[in-house]
Amino acid sequence: MRNLLYNLQGKTAKPRDENVPSDDDEDEDEDGDLMDNGGNKLEDSHDEIEEDDDGRHVRMLEGITGMPSEAFEGKKKKNNVVISEAYPESEYNPTRDVLDGDGRISMEDLLGTLQKKPGFGKLRKIMDQMKKSEAIEAPLPTVIREKMERQAAYKISKKDMAKWEPQVKRNREAPTIYFDEDTDLGFSTVGAIASEFEPRTEFEKKMASLVYDDDVMEAHKKDGSRLLELNQVSVEDEKERHNRIAKMRSLLFRHEMKAKHIKKIKSKTYHRLLKKDRLKTAAALTEMDPEAAKEQAMKQEFKRAEERMTLKHKNTSKWATRILQRGLQVQDEEEEDEVPDSGILSLPFMERGLKKRKEAAEEEAKLALQEYEVSMKQLDDPSGAENSKIKASSGRRVFGAAKICAPESRDVIKTDNFYANSDSDDDMEAKENIFDVGKDGSSDMQKDVHVDSVLPNEFHQDSVFKSFDDIVRDPGPKTTYDVAIFASDKWRKMESRNKVDANSKKSPVAVEPEYNQDLQEPVKEVGENSDTESEGQMVDGIISLDPKPTYELPSQTELIRQAFAGDDVEEDFENDKQEILNEENPEPEKPVLLPGWGQWTRVQKKKGLPSWMLKEHENAKRKREEALKKRKDAHLKHVIISEKLDKKAEKLLTKTLPYPFTSKEVFEQSIRMPIGPEFNPATAVGALNRPAVVKKPGVIIKPIEFKEVNPHENKEDHKWSGQKQKMKKSKSDGSIPRKKMKKAEGKSKKVN
């Protein structure tokens, strides 16, 4: 039945099929229709050719006869249908009606034969329905259909994704995302955890069966008196247990006492005997059980070997190695004159120093002894003094000794002077000799001190007097001086007129190039201010100071010339600038002819410097000139802008503007305020330092779950608004990103 229907459907659909480009149709019309289709196509093409031919024929006739084409139409049709009836009418040879097109086989014709067969009514009903409905479109080829389905599905899933957008956006924009909020750590008390416990292993199950015994549980549920019953122990049992424990305790006590007693015994014989006893028992044991004894011996041996292995018995300590090396006797000898092996005192020059000092001390001691002897002899016999005199005046040694004696006392000197004044006998010559130097020195010093104390006073007084005198006598120069000062103040005014700066020479001002412009302005302002003060006023002031009305004031330029008569400031400045330029862009070294270097000497003699050297030099020169031209102060005659880099400051500056920031100002703002606990109140520190992701270790983070998010709500629950927000706000400022955060550090010198 179904097959039949399908066929019908196929047939009804046929006319449409022909309109569709026939490349994809194969799959649809499976049973037999394929053939049909192909056949139709052939027929079609044949028809077309025929029609074409007929058209041409008609046109030809038209041309010949001059009659309208309709006249020939009927003829053509007739001609077309003429068929000789060679065969009887049959399925393969349809009647003329069929060929004409009006006698087609209809559904009714076919159904007519089926009448009176079972199920005919049903079939007719379906046929009626089909007649009413339009022809059904053929399904699209699978490939295209699937493609379209996929497109639709993709569209849907795209749409699905859109619902996540607000949530994701909020998460992304949040300065901090929290994953530790809804953590359920389970039960908080031990009891709660225990109540949830379920026995899993066998041991646990056994325990549980005992604990959760029905009797016990029941007793628990009731008042608990039954529990006591379950716990009941007989009196005899308890007594026995008590006795047992007491016995054990007394035994232990006795054993302890005995051990203590034995330990206290000091008798050697006793211990010897004890040892013998022990050995005996051990021997007996070995006899009894040789295997165990062997094992014991092995153990002992192993222990001993292990002990021997330890460093204790290797004589590795510092002391032991040393003694082993040098023998025991050496130790005592060395202790006497010890020179430390290490440390500062072991250094060679220290050693030498020590030696020298030692020698000096010895000598000193010798001298002291001698002196002592001399004095003793003097006391005994004055003639002995000569000896001492000879000895004393015979060289450096005496002098040294005298020097040491010098600080003995001042009385000696006095007595000495006294003796000298009184021209006493030669006896004391020796002593005089000795103390000569000391005396002279001290007297010189006294003189110096005197001179020192006098001189400044005099000078001071002199100058003061002089100045007073000057003022009184001749006030003229004074006033000029004052004017000069004022005039030198005026140099600022001259700035615009490109005149010489006096101050700059004395104190070149270093300014970084970044602030250069800022700095220029205030300077100018100052200049203008001083401009506004009228010269006349100042001059008036000076005139009023002047007591002499006849004094003629020199002109401004003359004053300046007078003031800076001696120094050529302009040239100095130029020199300074040149120096700095040379320092920053040093001049290339002149090529030097090294005999035999780079070329044979005779060639060198003939040709001079090799060409490449000269070229290199030229290049370097040119480079330098270019660099100088490129400098910012190249065209500023009176300014020096240093282009030297400050390496220390460079560490604190970025080379380029960091990525998320759009302008220098924003970046600087982002690191301006400190975030530490020392600089911020405790309430703010937490928010300032909060990381981007807050999570707890050990807490499982689940994937995102859908939540309705109001995109317009204020998403900031936390007080702190992060850097991100700030950045975004400032993005809208539209400031141009500056690639170079930092330009060359510099110094600037300003003239005029």
Add this chain to the structure above:
Amino acid sequence: MKVKAISRSTDEFTRERSNDLQRVFRNYDPNLRPQEKAVEYVRALNAAKLEKIFGRPFVGAMEHNEAISCMAKNPNHLKGIFAGSEDGDIRLWDITSRRTVRKFPGHRGAVRGLTASTDGSRLVSCGADCIIRRWTVPVEDSSDDSVKPEDFHISKNAYWGVDHQWKGDQFATVGAQVDIWNHTSNAPVRSFQWGTDTVISVRFNPGHPDLLATSASDRSITLYDVKTTIPIKKLIMQTKTNSIAWNPMEPMNFTAANEDGNCYSYDLRKLNEATMVHTDHAAAVMDIDYSPTGREFVTGSYDRTVRIFRYNGGHSREIYHTSRMQRVFCIKFSCDASYVISGSDDYNLRLWKAMASEQLGVLLPREKKRHEYDEALKNRYKHLPEVKRILRHRHLPLPIYKAAALRRTMTEAARKKEERRKAHSAPGSISTKPLRKRRIVKEVE
């Protein structure tokens, strides 16, 4: 006359209990501390140095008898991780004690895919022996050591991967085709086939559980919806995608680990260009996994390194390597986002810290604050040259360093060549495709 006196309530400056800290009053006037910026800069520098000193990410290794081919984390149990190796061995590891808790014997060939259900009670494995096995994960302390599979399914073709739906009972296996299975049924609920090439990896979208993405050996990435009977979309790239990971916090985004050593992040809705290209690996990226926070992901590569990328960063934030670690085949981020587990060719599972210098264990509030402060400082001054140098420096094994340098040279040379070609041809005749589009061949509907 009113006399003004300084009055303070005692509550302000006394403590309630003897354990409380004494309250210290500070004057926050910035004029009193003129050096604050300099101080913080030095602190940032020190923090950066400390990070380097404490940067010891390797925690421990767990050994199999063959190369590790796949892993699965237990979504419900933090310390459990399943690992399958080339010899067909599947083990459940306890990563706190680094011991094998359980063995799942049965596979004859290499285990290619492993996945656990969301509640962690079921495990599905598949492998080169054409068998899918389903296991019930036993409770922790039961006595027997090995487990028998609940049931299995034999097919004609080898399986290449399996992944379980989040919070559902469906899982997908891939190989010759994509099959969707149910825990209850014994045959695939649904099968997809688009093209004839082998599908090599599969991943369900955790945020949007009906969606899944696969990658195939015909260099394609395909999206499916388990509710429909047909695939949704296909994207063909110039090189094969070895693995895919969805961002768990952003269901529309996924990242593909590509054979060319880059990772490509895509927005599902706009597949004609990648949202971000993550470059750094010197060889093919074998596996990728997102951190549950969605802010970073970890990749394991054939160049014997593990790298951690930010989800929006073009270059990696961290690189992990050891001298003994060979090609990394699989990698996972732990469920609490603080550990990374890698499985490699040298039979070992390795446990790493996700933040190399993070202090483990319970922290005092004071310590925690200090760490936060240090992090904030580092983040603030990371652009300054000294701090940047220290923070960015990583010591690399020579072969990896050289390979990376070579790669850089090559890309640079290619770029230069193109630039020159452009300069020497008629203006507008050559247009440069951005890297985000360059590797995409076409989008198939």
